[in-house]
Amino acid sequence: MAQKPRSISATAPRLGKALKRSFFDRSVHEVAPDLIGATFLVGGAGGIITEVEAYHHTDPAAHSYRGPTPRNQVMFGPPGFSYVYRSYGIHWCVNFVCEEAGSASAVLIRAIEPTHGLAAMRRRRGLEDERALSSGPGKLCEALGITIAHSELPLDRAPIALHARTEAPEIITGVRIGITKAVDLPWRYGLKGSKFLSKRF
DNA sequence: CTATGGATGCGCT
DNA sequence: GCGCATCCATAGA
Numbered sequence: 255m256a257q258k259p260r261s262i263s264a265t266a267p268r269l270g271k272a273l274k275r276s277f278f279d280r281s282v283h284e285v286a287p288d289l290i291g292a293t294f295l296v297g298g299a300g301g302i303i304t305e306v307e308a309y310h311h312t313d314p315a316a317h318s319y320r321g322p323t324p325r326n327q328v329m330f331g332p333p334g335f336s337y338v339y340r341s342y343g344i345h346w347c348v349n350f351v352c353e354e355a356g357s358a359s360a361v362l363i364r365a366i367e368p369t370h371g372l373a374a375m376r377r378r379r380g381l382e383d384e385r386a387l388s389s390g391p392g393k394l395c396e397a398l399g400i401t402i403a404h405s406e407l408p409l410d411r412a413p414i415a416l417h418a419r420t421e422a423p424e425i426i427t428g429v430r431i432g433i434t435k436a437v438d439l440p441w442r443y444g445l446k447g448s449k450f451l452s453k454r455f
Numbered sequence: 456c457t458a459t460g461g462a463t464g465c466g467c468t
Numbered sequence: 469g470c471g472c473a474t475c476c477a478t479a480g481a
Contacts, residue, residue, distance in 0.1 A: 317466095323466070323467080324466085325465085325466060325467095326466095339465095339466095340463095340464060340465070340466095342462085342463065342464080343465065344462065344463050345463095
């Protein structure tokens with residue numbers, strides 16, 4: 255009989271108040287660090303956001319940089335919606351659209367600390383290791399069951415739920431991961447000391 | 456621990 | 469055709 259893995263999360267964190275859609279009607283550079291520590295749930299499974307990256311529409315690494323296309327059109331719409339795309343033909347990645355309608359900026363959600371729906375997350379990932387469940391943009395989408403069907407959805411309506419953090423976290427910044435353009439911009443944000451990051455800062 | 460390469464869908468040139 | 473906002477298994481230090 256396999257030994258049950260020891261849980262890393264010491265306590266079940268309480269949820270903050272629900273984030274309103276207007277939370278995203280600000281600069282992507284304000285929204286991105288404010289998302290660290292928030293709780294992101296899809297269908298009741300998810301956890302605390304530990305790592306994000308900002309993609310501004312003037313940034314060559316942003317999908318919206320070259321203008322609207324069928325894939326990225328939701329980025330050119332109102333803020334507070336999801337943008338899901340396929341990465342490397344295999345993985346899904348989820349973004350939150352920010353700023354005024356048409357500005358086409360978004361925050362890539364890169365990692366979460368699992369706190370809710372652990373059994374479902376483990377089942378979808380085919381993994382027991384809590385640290386590996388959602389410590390990467392593709393991993394967390396698989397763990398939460400996010401696919402293209404979850405794109406262009408409002409972030410304040412089921413099946414998505416967002417709760418504001420209850421305490422101000424210490425935030426670390428760094429350069430973004432896995433991109434080939436604008437590689438030096440320090441637009442990656444992380445929860446200091448978290449064991450649930452995709453890579454060290 | 457770090458480094459490397461394969462799998463894979465699809466948007467865009 | 470080319471090139472990715474990735475993950476994982478494997479090899480080597």
